[in-house]
Amino acid sequence: MQPIPMTAKGAEMLRNELNELKSVKRPQIIQAIADAREHGDLKENAEYHAAREQQGFCEGRIQDIEAKLSNAQIIDVTKMTNNGKVIFGATVTLLNLDTDKETRYRIVGDDEADIKNNLISVNSPIARGLIGKSQDDVVNIQTPAGAVEYEIVEVEYL
Incomplete structure (x- = not known):
């Protein structure tokens, strides 16, 4: 993969977003899934399906940011x-x-x-x-x- 040019400020913004996703958003989603499971039947449980969908988006964004940062060419x-x-x-x-x-x-x-x-x-x-x-x-x-x-x-x- 070719390097992705990024300013130092841009890299810092991505690192902050990654930290927020991993330390705040991910635990909230895990808790929401756990809460939804307690409601019983998962087939017709809208909260459970919504939380799982959010989890998919969150994990996808985490992977996206990690890939960008690993290939970043930071230019200051x-x-x-x-x-x-x-x-x-x-x-x-x-x-x-x-x-x-x-x-x-x-x-x-x-x-x-x-x-x-x-x-x-x-x-x-x-x-x-x-x-x-x-x-x-x-x-x-x-x-x-x-x-x-x-x-x-x-x-x-x-």
Whole structure:
């Protein structure tokens, strides 16, 4: 399996979720199954079936997170020298040359991406168009609405 790029913060978030699933969620589900078993006949016991389904989801997520963390390539840009190049983990301020609107994105791994918080996946069209470019470059990015021209105003390694 090939390495999964991840920021240090993203890896920490996954570790926290894994810890929560193992130490809080899993015991709650086990207790719910035990409580439901006490109700008798399991064939028509909705609580039992719901708890078993939850258990399946929980165990699947635990395996998913463990696999991602074992293959994680953790990249901490704060320890790198900022040479103005857009790399994984960088925070980039863009100026849309058509609308004069500034936007700020941080390029992160797939699991960390959250457009509402301006965290974009390294595999997104915007990130792919920015990686390797430098501050003050003008780039054309293909978006669903068509090509958009951006100027890279600032590149930060936060």
